[in-house]
Amino acid sequence: MTAYPETNRHQVTKKFRKLGDLTTDEAAAAVRQSPLVIIPVGAQEQHGGGMAMSTDTVRAVGVAERVAERLAGRAVLAPAVPYGVSPHHMSFAGTMTLSPATFMHVLRDLVASLHDHGWRQFLVITGHGGNNAALSVLAQEYVRSELTFAWTPVTSVVADLITGVSEVHGHAGEAETAQMLYLAPDLVQADRLEPGATTLDDLTTTARLSRQSRGPRLSVGFDAYHKRGVLGDPRRATAEDGRLLVETAADRIATFADELLSA
Amino acid sequence: MTAYPETNRHQVTKKFRKLGDLTTDEAAAAVRQSPLVIIPVGAQEQHGGGMAMSTDTVRAVGVAERVAERLAGRAVLAPAVPYGVSPHHMSFAGTMTLSPATFMHVLRDLVASLHDHGWRQFLVITGHGGNNAALSVLAQEYVRSELTFAWTPVTSVVADLITGVSEVHGHAGEAETAQMLYLAPDLVQADRLEPGATTLDDLTTTARLSRQSRGPRLSVGFDAYHKRGVLGDPRRATAEDGRLLVETAADRIATFADELLSA
């Protein structure tokens, strides 16, 4: 593990506006100058024996700040929602979950508030895949409105860059750990990282069925995959890989946002 | 258009139990003999100028019946829910949409009812992609229960078999029309089929952004794709292709269900 400074988490160049840091006067100006609102959403949930439970929030914020920076003032960054939809991790102590309904209510209220002030374009960046379904439902609701509501996961937009990993990988595995080693190494206890399920043969039939990329969908609790709730081998992660994933994800999402702003 | 008999829609060999046809005594026996419940869900929404608005329900039922038949008595088939989540088609007359919340309430109530009678395994087959997000949310809710709640779309489980189609294809396009020509040719008015958006160049920036397979997600109304709300060229569809898609989808979903029943 390379000793990356903690500042990677918080100290990207401050070329973007954080709504929490602004005064109301500055916010009034931002409605016109920064027409895109980025809302990072994360989770508070188990990430194996060596990683902090705020992992998904940290990653969402880390990518969101970098996207905002790349947009050079055309976006404002709202305070992160540090809780997400995590029922599948509830058998692990410390996990906190919002119901999908609550999570959707929160985002509807936040979007409606800023809509009242004149914003029309929203991009939610989620560090947690468990939020995807609720975000998809929200996106459907906004189809009939005048708002643009886009959302994106972090890791899956750079899935093509994830190589040399175990057959089964994902939650708290190689890619997430790499991102944390780059963004917030103080939240990774390297000596406590241990592999979870790494091959399909490790899985029960039910668990294996839930991992099919094509075909019927089945959701299982993460204790059904492995007693540690980990998919993959986090020991293989490096901060350098994390940098690649985080910065490329930010590039790609910023490109998307740029097109959206120009549409 | 080949003259396929209407009976393809309803007359697969009756080797499976339809809950609507059973008496309560037969249902009591089925709890033990047929531990899997299959619930087809569809939509009532525009499918271009030549196809019936019940298309997604017809396809869900068609595949569901074939899956039930392949399971040879180990599944019961519940009455189809003929309405789904279709806000993105509401600019086209005749489309009827349930809110995601209503759609989820319906499925929760149906599952709870059969759970009361002793069933524990559920498989929802949706003919309409607009239902996917809500089904994903439901699947998350059931993770913490004793129930198994699986769900599957129809077309995407056979996406690898869809070849020779336009660059942009999907809703009311080649694959869906083919399925209907096989399952219910009386609901296709072949002389009124006309192409919708077929190339990415046909699309506005916003519409194109919403079609990226990787990357941020954006939902748009289907009038944003094309004035007819069609993706692809339905005139290319053949009943033979439809047979391949429908029967292979049924094969694959039945294989999944079989594993689930044996787990």
Next chain:
Amino acid sequence: MTAYPETNRHQVTKKFRKLGDLTTDEAAAAVRQSPLVIIPVGAQEQHGGGMAMSTDTVRAVGVAERVAERLAGRAVLAPAVPYGVSPHHMSFAGTMTLSPATFMHVLRDLVASLHDHGWRQFLVITGHGGNNAALSVLAQEYVRSELTFAWTPVTSVVADLITGVSEVHGHAGEAETAQMLYLAPDLVQADRLEPGATTLDDLTTTARLSRQSRGPRLSVGFDAYHKRGVLGDPRRATAEDGRLLVETAADRIATFADELLSA
């Protein structure tokens, strides 16, 4: 049991528009030509030892199609809602119930969708008395809207024609069985029909109190009436009686709808 062909269920002369069969273009035309929307709602619930659980849906659809036919193009028929409010039958296997709240959400969403397309007049035909209370609540809600929301049961509009039946009769009894023998004889297993409660003396005090036509209302589970959940003697039913009930109900409801359309 007379051998009535199965086609009675589905094959009334196609002089009416089924929304599920229409294309969106045809629906756009129907808004003006067919200003009344008929929505059949049924139930999935026990109907004794010899009748299918879809009985109430079949009857609702059977009557609704005949009403639509009599209106000669001035009405469109929406896809039937095959589930209703059936908590009082939940002690019998296979019964599936929506909560009253869910049932109302479904109808509100369906009506709102078609209202968006321009329809203003709605007639719900319910084959299941358990839906009446929720429909009454909905009707109250629409009083303050620009919509006309009417609804009707099937059997009670022809109650005066039901003669020669047992003292206690009703659910899965003479009249419902007769209608099924006419509409869908394949869903009646005549050799398994057996009488339920037929006289007031058969009933417990509580059950008897719930059957008073005048006076305080009391709802009980149908197992409180009889172990088979049947009221009356279905063996007395004939298809000829069924024809009278179904066709007269359709006549009377069509007359009502005609007046409504002319108002």
Next chain:
Amino acid sequence: MTAYPETNRHQVTKKFRKLGDLTTDEAAAAVRQSPLVIIPVGAQEQHGGGMAMSTDTVRAVGVAERVAERLAGRAVLAPAVPYGVSPHHMSFAGTMTLSPATFMHVLRDLVASLHDHGWRQFLVITGHGGNNAALSVLAQEYVRSELTFAWTPVTSVVADLITGVSEVHGHAGEAETAQMLYLAPDLVQADRLEPGATTLDDLTTTARLSRQSRGPRLSVGFDAYHKRGVLGDPRRATAEDGRLLVETAADRIATFADELLSA
């Protein structure tokens, strides 16, 4: 108008327990001694030019007290809910309506509270027909509970006693005015009573369709019946008729309750 004393409204012999008057110790004793809870529900809505808007609450309480008295200690009387479901009167100033959902929430909460203390039998007496639909829905919900939830209107249990009235009669008409002249003559301004719609010929087609006793149901605002929102001729009412209606209704409901308590 005979000069009946105001005390008819409040001063029936105090042989019954009013929950509002009891101490908690007395309530604890009443759980066993008075196993039936009677909850009067009314409305705050227009009752024509000469009658108070609390009419339905006054009548519900008047009958409820008399029923409680006849049960000689076996029932307790909860405080009346003075608001009901009255959307159909909202075009008349001063009408206040609860939504059906709110009304049901109130009753669920009241019943649940007393259930917690040990009561199992509930009888709601409504002076307002607009509450009937919501009460029917509630009754369905309680079918699957251990509670007995009965409910009754006031006037319709004595409909056979209403004679010599106009062809169209009902809201704020002969029977309701008579009851008020008996129960609370101070709330009737006899010189301002005036007839509303009295014959079917007075009604528009839509209004007439909504008054059919048999056949499809249609709800209309009461301004659709008559500009005063009155059905019938309240000037024909006498306190003597009111006494007959009120006391007989109390007799019949008490008989029902007595059987229920003995069941």
Next chain:
Amino acid sequence: MTAYPETNRHQVTKKFRKLGDLTTDEAAAAVRQSPLVIIPVGAQEQHGGGMAMSTDTVRAVGVAERVAERLAGRAVLAPAVPYGVSPHHMSFAGTMTLSPATFMHVLRDLVASLHDHGWRQFLVITGHGGNNAALSVLAQEYVRSELTFAWTPVTSVVADLITGVSEVHGHAGEAETAQMLYLAPDLVQADRLEPGATTLDDLTTTARLSRQSRGPRLSVGFDAYHKRGVLGDPRRATAEDGRLLVETAADRIATFADELLSA
């Protein structure tokens, strides 16, 4: 205990309009003449061994009528809501509680109804402190509307006048009992009044923490204070004190309302 006549409860000079007593025509006139609506809300909950469970409703109505009288026609008085938010008293038989959500729904519906008729100013007078939190939430909701929604407790507006009481006092104690002796002595059984917790030393740590006037808030059930659920010594109460509290509260609230009406 002085023998105050029962009429103190109901018979303040009728210089104000009770909405329940008005006809709809009189209500139509009142919209302009009496622009303020006063809604009394109470509770049905234990008040110790000697006081009626309707105590909070009686006190709310008593003060509300006096406020209305002082406003000399500029206010109308709506029917009292006789149930409130009382979960903290549910361990005592006879207490009935609305959930905070239900309570808020009721008030929203009542306010919306009168808003429809043209009223814009509302003052809720609560006799029960358990309603305060929900009323505060409602007040926040109305900030963004055109309505004025004010609310007030009864006793706390005259807290400076309560002297010579025990160290711990409050629910069913000196001040509430005094008010009842003045307003409705028939609902006080003087011989059954008994002291509850009167000194902080009587309380457990948790109970004491919940009584701090400054500092963190903690809510406990009233059985945690004292087995009788009483705070203070009701035997010290006099009707004369009650008169002072009630009439002064009415004076102060009327002054507030007067300023509001003139603003």
Next chain:
Amino acid sequence: MTAYPETNRHQVTKKFRKLGDLTTDEAAAAVRQSPLVIIPVGAQEQHGGGMAMSTDTVRAVGVAERVAERLAGRAVLAPAVPYGVSPHHMSFAGTMTLSPATFMHVLRDLVASLHDHGWRQFLVITGHGGNNAALSVLAQEYVRSELTFAWTPVTSVVADLITGVSEVHGHAGEAETAQMLYLAPDLVQADRLEPGATTLDDLTTTARLSRQSRGPRLSVGFDAYHKRGVLGDPRRATAEDGRLLVETAADRIATFADELLSA
């Protein structure tokens, strides 16, 4: 303004556990070792021309961390909820508000999650007075549970220490600005601080009525107080005063928590 280092905000001695920083194994241990959960809740809302909109979140977290530190391991600190109930500030750009219902859903879900893992004691620290009403409602709901749910504002627990301030003071005034100068001086733009309403004479009648400490409650939008939405004169604030307020608030709340833990 003294140059206090930014680290006051985040760098109190790490003698307490932050749930977001823990692994699930550490959380499992904390259930027993740290039985109290502290949840800071803030707001995103205008705080005048010179202070950041995250002010209330920063202050809640600042105090919460200090309370946790004083409890020396017996408490864990959950991730802060950075949004609150702020409708009264919505006329100022950048304010984001959750509805009271959403805010309550969030807290219920968070508490329920940790309850599932074994925690029983909860203390919410709110930096925003607009959250108080919803927290009071929640506290009522938990009275009937096995949970202890306490909550506290920040400033009002040290109201006795606020001296030498303007007649009208509060939101974004002397005390809040002082706390920010101590906790996060980088979020205060001293040169843009300007006085808001400082005397009662500055206020309209309605605004003045809403500021009465005793008597009826009235909520108004903060634009009704002053065009800048500020109460008091923030220019008088010093970091030294802020230190006194923050550290004393932490002392007092920790004392309360300590007693609660020992009860």
